[in-house]
Amino acid sequence: MIPLSVPNIDGNEWQYVKDCLDTGWISSAGAYVTKFEEAIQNYTGVKYAIACMNGTAGLQVSLNLAGVSSNDIVIAPNLTFVATLNAISYSGAQIALIDVCEDSWQMDIDLLQNWLANNTTTKFVNEKPVTTEIASGKKIGAIMPVYVLGGFIDVDKLVEISATYGIPLIEDSTEALGSFKNGKHAGTFGLTGVLSFNGNKIISTGGGGMILTNDKDIANRAKHITTTAKTDPLDYFHDEVGYNYRLVNVLAAIGVAQMENFESILKRKKEIDALYRSELHGVGDIKFQENDTDSDPNCWLFTFRTKKMRALLNHLNSKEIQSRPFWTPMNNLPMYKDLMYINENDISNKIFKECISIPSSSNLTIDDQYKVISEIKNFYK
Numbered sequence: 001m002i003p004l005s006v007p008n009i010d011g012n013e014w015q016y017v018k019d020c021l022d023t024g025w026i027s028s029a030g031a032y033v034t035k036f037e038e039a040i041q042n043y044t045g046v047k048y049a050i051a052c053m054n055g056t057a058g059l060q061v062s063l064n065l066a067g068v069s070s071n072d073i074v075i076a077p078n079l080t081f082v083a084t085l086n087a088i089s090y091s092g093a094q095i096a097l098i099d100v101c102e103d104s105w106q107m108d109i110d111l112l113q114n115w116l117a118n119n120t121t122t123k124f125v126n127e128k129p130v131t132t133e134i135a136s137g138k139k140i141g142a143i144m145p146v147y148v149l150g151g152f153i154d155v156d157k158l159v160e161i162s163a164t165y166g167i168p169l170i171e172d173s174t175e176a177l178g179s180f181k182n183g184k185h186a187g188t189f190g191l192t193g194v195l196s197f198n199g200n201k202i203i204s205t206g207g208g209g210m211i212l213t214n215d216k217d218i219a220n221r222a223k224h225i226t227t228t229a230k231t232d233p234l235d236y237f238h239d240e241v242g243y244n245y246r247l248v249n250v251l252a253a254i255g256v257a258q259m260e261n262f263e264s265i266l267k268r269k270k271e272i273d274a275l276y277r278s279e280l281h282g283v284g285d286i287k288f289q290e291n292d293t294d295s296d297p298n299c300w301l302f303t304f305r306t307k308k309m310r311a312l313l314n315h316l317n318s319k320e321i322q323s324r325p326f327w328t329p330m331n332n333l334p335m336y337k338d339l340m341y342i343n344e345n346d347i348s349n350k351i352f353k354e355c356i357s358i359p360s361s362s363n364l365t366i367d368d369q370y371k372v373i374s375e376i377k378n379f380y381k
């Protein structure tokens with residue numbers, strides 16, 4: 001079986017994990033957590049990086065840091081992995097879904113802008129804009145864009161919207177480690193951004209996440225509430241309801257080793273993407289995801305559109321080439337089917353029915369990649 005997207009464990013992972021085991025530093029304290037945070041800070045250029053147990057937890061905590069409550073509305077794209085919406089659900093806030101763009105498959109910012117202009121009102125409280133939905137009177141507590149497949153949303157426009165309307169931006173950049181726009185890393189534009197180190201991501205710690213922020217107070221609070229909100233190094237005094245969401249040292253050790261190899265992992269991802277694009281261009285009705293020219297995406301998971309998605313999916317899987325459909329759009333899931341869904345042509349559902357992801361692991365061999373390519377070409381013959 002040629003796998004879809006598996007970890008590339010090719011560096012000092014064994015040595016650093018052994019170090020944790022040999023020294024007994026396997027749990028919530030230990031030097032690797034700080035080292036991993038520093039490695040992410042240095043790479044992304046963000047001022048503060050706070051490790052946590054997974055991306056979902058990072059998103060949940062970010063909403064708490066943004067002050068989102070059950071009286072608020074949080075805006076998110078309809079086409080995302082379910083964890084984005086689950087994190088919002090934990091806050092109790094109402095969710096408003098936005099459709100995505102036909103070519104980039106990313107949240108449609110024009111649709112968002114129109115909706116805000118026609119359905120909300122903005123007042124100044126303590127000289128800061130606060131926006132509420134006219135129909136419900138609920139505050140718009142946050143916008144949670146997603147960098148689908150590590151590609152870029154129009155984040156510059158979102159930053160402007162965030163400032164005009166006073167709505168914090170929490171970037172679900174869980175798939176976007178290594179994605180830059182004009183030299184700025186995904187997840188460093190808003191109040192916070194969140195990375196994931198889940199098994200299928202560009203680097204993995206087995207499970208893990210990282211909250212990125214350039215705001216010192218937010219960073220301090222993120223560390224505080226992800227580590228049970230303990231205020232004293234000795235006494236068990238906790239000043240609020242915190243979470244035990246820290247990343248353990250043994251997993252951070254894997255993260256440190258993965259980051260040491262990150263440039264070569266990223267380089268392979270880009271080579272794999274380039275070869276698929278050149279070989280599959282013009283084959284059948286295949287269409288690729290489009291990215292803005294000023295963005296440099298990480299090419300995490302190669303995915304394309306075809307009207308024959310289901311048949312191709314079955315064909316490739318039957319040939320031991322692991323392939324996957326896209327996420328079921330959120331408004332098609334039972335628990336999210338009644339949410340407000342801002343759309344004109346329900347593009348999310350169209351894309352979902354046509355998208356297929358194919359093997360893209362950074363340790364995919366050239367021979368295996370050519371096997372995938374020739375099976376796809378055979379299918380369209």
Ligand SMILES: Cc1ncc(COP(=O)(O)O)c(C=O)c1O
Pocket residue numbers: 054055056057080081083084146172174175195196197198208209
């Ligand atoms: C878009 C998106 N959001 C959130 C998550 C959640 O991250 P994690 O699995 O680390 O909780 C993931 C990845 O799994 C994801 O792809």
